[in-house]
Amino acid sequence: MIKDISTCACINDLALRAKSRLPRFVWNQLEGAAGEGGGACRNEDAFGKILFRAHRLAGPLHATSVEMFGRTYDQPFGIAPMSLADTVWRGTDRAMADLAASCNIPLVLSTGSSSTIERMAQIARDRLWFQIYLRASKTATLDLLNRAWKAGITVLVFTVDYTGEHRWNATLRATDSRWALRTTYRLLDASRRFSWALQRIINGPVRRANLVSYDQASSANFPESGSNEGLTWEDLHFIRNCWRGKLVIKGLMLPDDAHRAISEGVDGIWISNHGGRHLESLPATIHVVGAIREKLGPATPIILDSGIRNGESVLKALALGANMTFIGRPFLYGAGAFGPHGVQHAYNILASEVRIGLKQLGCGTPQDLGRQSIAEVTP
Ligand SMILES: Cc1cc2nc3c(=O)[nH]c(=O)nc-3n(C[C@H](O)[C@H](O)[C@H](O)COP(=O)(O)O)c2cc1C
Structure with a gap:
């Protein structure tokens, strides 16, 4: 059993320890993946099958930084939007905002985050981006966008790959439809995870802080409650017209969609299958990025997540x-x-792996990476 943080050598070690410390219903929420989780596994496995070509005698590493929308960040990775992060542990949102500020990486605040836009912008400052799900109420959507802009946020991420429903088999198997049994099971489960239960008792329930002022009843079920369903290109126009900052569309997997989004005024494409959370039989994102880059050419900003x-x-x-x-x-x-x-x-592990990897590959900066850095891509 790993006890000391320094002995957690990789992200998997953190995952194992988190699983042993969290109640099962919290772990299932965090890990949730469509169906039997095949899509989530495929995302990870696909990366494992790709091998590098390491160029030797290529000189030193100068920087790990990348530029995105006119701003330089210290790492080629940022923190993806995640709703209700404080359910995992109280203070997670705050810790992510502190990390973004101190390590100069972007953090995308979810519409359904457990901390408000205003509070997170105070901490993360200009590293904070905002992610929007289209609310059933356009007034609420507009208000959220205004709040983000007023808080100094200049990059908006419009997520289009969630339709309000999913089936996570592991969660369904563990969730009794009878309220009393479900609650008893959860209480028993939580009581066996003492440190988690204690911080929850001290801090009280976690809420979707940005949404409580709009629709108290439905914010508990967000985003299931009538948002983001049946989106069309008209919805993209609506968001584009309401937002004067940079706009990124998140959740695209096809070159044609990406091309159209750019022609409709989007500033960047975020290739994502939502970490395999909503559709099991999608390709891994790493397998579609090449075709999307080819379609868009070298100038369009492309972001990738999942796995x-x-x-x-x-x-x-x-x-x-x-x-x-x-x-x-x-x-x-x-x-x-x-x-x-x-x-x-988690940041320290990832940043160190990025640094070592770039040195090993003989890259002075992340921009030196290219198709020549890859030996083979096995589907
Ligand atoms: C607990 C959790 C909550 C999430 N909430 C949101 C969200 O509110 N909005 C969104 O666009 N994506 C959300 N995502 C998806 C992430 O932004 C991201 O696309 C995905 O986690 C990337 O895959 P990875 O977890 O394998 O890195 C969530 C993911 C998780 C794990």
């Missing part, structure tokens, strides 16, 4: 066409394993 569990995977994504990557669950594994310190530890 990145180490720094080498970050470098593979850049080599195959992404400008930047984002990472989701690993930061929550850190929080589940060690509370807020674990979020920093």
Whole structure:
């Protein structure tokens, strides 16, 4: 059993410890994946099958930084939007915002986050981006966008790959439809995870902080409650017209969709299958990035997430066409394993792996990566 944080050598070690410390229903929420989880596994496995070509005698590493929308970040990865992160451990949102500020990486705040836009912007400052799900109420959507802009946020991420429903088999098997039994089971489960239960008792329930003022009743069920369903290109126009900052569309997997989005005024494409959370039989994102880059040409900013569990995977994504990557669950594994310190530890692991990987590949900067850095891509 791993006890000391320094003995957690990789993201998987954090995941194992988080799983042992969290009640099962919290772990299932964090890890949740469509169907039997085949899509989530495929994302990770696909990275593992790609091998590098290491150029030797190529000189020193100068920087790990990348530029995105006119701003330089210290790492080629940021923190993906994750709703209700404080359910995993109280203070996770705060820890992620502190990390973004101190290590100069972007953090995308979810519409359904457990902390408000205003509070998170105070901490993360100009490293904070905002992610929007289209609310059933356009007034609420507009208000959220205004709040983000007023808080100084200039990059908006519009997520289009969630339709309000999913089936996570592991969660369904563990959830009794009878309220009394379900609640008893959860209480028993939580009481066996003493440190988690204690911090929850002290801090009280976690809420979707940005949404409580709009619709108190439905914010508990967000985003199931009538949002983001049946989206069309008209909805993209609506968001584009309401937002004067940079706009990224998150959840695209096809070159034609990406091309159309750019022609409709989007500033960047975020290739994502939501970490395999909503549709099991999608290709791994690393397998579609090459075709999307080819379709869009070299100038369009491309972001990729889903399945990145180490720094080498970050470098593979850049080599195959992404400008930047984002990472989701690993930061929550850190929080589940060690509370807020674990979020920093997840960063430390990833940053160190990125640095070592770039040195090994003979790259002075992440921009030196390219197709020439890859030996083979096995589907
Ligand atoms: C607990 C959790 C909550 C999430 N909530 C959101 C969300 O509110 N909005 C969103 O666009 N994506 C959300 N995502 C998806 C992530 O932004 C990201 O696409 C995904 O986690 C990347 O895969 P990875 O976890 O394998 O890195 C969530 C993911 C997790 C694990």
